[in-house]
Amino acid sequence: MNARLQSDLERQPAQTETISILVVDDEQDYVDITATHIQRQQKDVTVSTVEDSRTAITRLEETEVDCIISVYDMTPLTGIELLRKVREDYGDLPFILLTAKGSEDLASQAISAGVSDYYQKGFGNDYYEKLANRVTSLVKKRREKQGTASRRTFFDNAPFAAIEWDSQLDAVQLNETAREILGYSSTEFEGCSLKQIVPESERDTVQKIVGNLLAEKGTQTHKTEIVTNNGKRISCQWRSRACTDESGEIVAIYSQFHALSEYEELKLKNQKLNRLVSVVSHDLRNPVQSLSLSLAAVEQNGADEENIGRCRRSLDRIEALIDDLLTIGKQDGDLNTQLIGLETLVDECRENIEVGPATVICTTELKIMADPGRALQLLENLISNAIKHGADSGIIRIGTIENGFYVEDDGPGIPPEKRDTVFEYGYSRTTTGTGFGLTIVQEVAKDHGWDVVLTESKEGGARFEILDVETAEQS
Template sequence: MDSPIRVLHVDDDPDFAELTAELLEREDSRISVTTASGPVDGRERLESTEFDCIVSDFDMPGESGIAFLETVRADYPDLPFILFTGKGSEEVASDAISAGVTDYLQKAIGSEQYELLANRIATAVDQYRTARELERQNDLFAKAQNIGNVGAWEYDIRTDTTHVSDEVLRIHALDTDEHLTPEETLEYFHPDDRPAVREAFLSAVRDGEVYDLQLRMLDASGTQRWVRTRGEPQTENGEIVRVRGILQDITAQKRREMKLERQNARLEEFAHVVSHDIRNPLQVADGQLALAEQTGDPEAFEQAKEALSRIETIIENILTLARHGRTVDETEALDLHDTAREAWETVETGELTLTCDGDGEIAADRERLRQLLENLFHNTVKHGAGATTIRVGQIQPMYTSTRADGNTPSGFYVADDGSGIDEAIRGDVFESGFTTASESTGFGLAIVAQIAEAHGWQAAVTDSRDGGARFEFTEHPAGGLAG
């Protein structure tokens, strides 16, 4: 409010312009006046100097003050412009207002007019600066929202109305002219998370409790996100009158956290394998070699060799887990059935036959998808007693959600008509080292699970239509974050 006020005074009478400048600067020490002899001179000064306000005469030779105002408004739509003229009429005032004048003041005899003009200038400039500062803050707030993916919202308890920022609507995949009530907002949260956010919001409204939650939501396009929602009650005279809060999209952060958790889990698996699965055959090899040294028994040498071979297999599996467990960054459209047939050629399947149901493509990493299929085929060969056929096909989405393209899974399956997998152990089959056969390392399905997870797929095992095992791999719109 104490900043200098730079005024451009445009008047064709140099004596009057000089007098006006002197008296305005005397009335308000903040005011500094630059004079111009007419509109042409005024525009030239505007191009070279920044001003906070223009004061212009109306009746000038060649171009009127209103015509000058119109040219100024083309480049400076909000700059304060005061028409200070000796020719006053309703017509002039109406034209000035239509042209966008800030204020209109008639010249008069006496020094009081300069006090009034100085006050009008100060008021117009202060309003102009306040509006610009508010605009700057709003722009800064909007940029901060976009950079941080943070939106703001407010619920007024007394009027039962809600106001949300554009970023909140963007996070919901809604247009900026749409509206959200608390009830509508609740419907976007994951069904399992709705009770938590409902109770937190009600506690804020009733008891003044602050909340800060990380929850899943499904936006209007059917994409699942992770969001941070925070609410803080506001009081007036001891009464809770509103709740203000933020909504932040933390999907990328959650993905990083989940990736780190997967990596840590994988390291723990490797540590277990090194400390247990490799130690056992090492002890066998060491004992058999000691026995062979003492007795020269060829069978002891053979058992030691088998133990070392098992260690080599385990190490190869560990490397495969490490290689295929990395997140898939690039995929290509692969024909599922062509890829299945390619994998089939690399596995000794004996009398088994491969059947491909329907047509379709799947976005995947070629090498890792082939490895996944090879391991499943090999699993049927080893454990699918009585199996004669392996089927590969796509799982088609079933749109049962009330939202178009809802959170409905689609993907592919690999099924056989063998003995199946006991329901009691289905939750363990994807664990590293789990096996029902003593000669198996138990890594085949663990590698399958790692490859699926790296793609963002969910792996599950159930019964096939022929009574055997059916492995399903589904991809949700959430990009691997579902559930």
């Protein structure tokens, strides 16, 4: 994050900072009494005094002042003339005017000149308490206004995407860069939550991050994908900061995010490749070792059916691993999307997969916008997974849901605590599986901008929902 913006966004409201007050009066005794009593009333104040308006102007040029308390009747400039000079040079600097006696005409002039408040000179604890409290209130209000304006200036002109949220993390506004990335206007995005622009598969994670941010009232950094207004998915780095008032209540939350650069994307792909190589090299050892032992047994005892069968099974597993590895390795290629019917894809799956006693039923004529080859990979792996882990002679259904389609079986299902794990590289619930089938499913879905949600079918089996799918009706 830009260092200046980060500093500004992280600065808490300055209510606890010392308040500097300048008292202007040509009556030295009254100046001293006023300064003493105000400092007694408020701990975090410093009071300096001058006896004429010219000296006051010089003091303002030399020292930062948060509030001026000035009498009206003095020379060479009256209090109202000094006020006009302050407004000309220092904008909305709080200015309290004191008069020896009340006057409607004088009050009208003061208001026209932009006075912050107007009091008749007085004495006593109640008077000074009221004066001190008014000074504190005016300074606090100005500081909050300055902080908001400063953040808004940096926010609007930031070279990166930024979003302002309210205390419940509903969007208040987004800057131009964020509008360009997300594809929303400020009006369209107002009131949206962070969860609404991330894929469904990442919403639980984002909810935890939001919970931590609201509870800890600090800073949260994370990586997540976003889904733009036109459905495009972009990997982004996020940094969010909660800003609080003096009581510790959250008043605003600012998020900065940027799309991961080409270098960062390549770095992530290399990490993915390293994980893949590690898993595959580990998984290849077992069938290679089994093949070596079987061949040694053949050399020693001759070719019998048991050893030959073991060799074939090892070779089949090696071939399956290589096929899956090649499939995953090609995942980053360009998509050639077109409208294709789910029923057509399912028919092709039946030809390519050994279905056995299972029954594969497609209950929809839905046409989806997809790369036919990649979509076929997704369906083949989901159907194969259902055949392997579903019930004997089970039924596998492919049907339509509101924003996509599903593949479900009537087998034993997958426990909730394992539903995230099954998508990991090399995870398999059997000794014969490669552990890459569902990884391929997730990668194909991700490249299309789809979400994969694993849940439970009505029969208690596994149900994979493919969401955010563009259909013929939307094209």
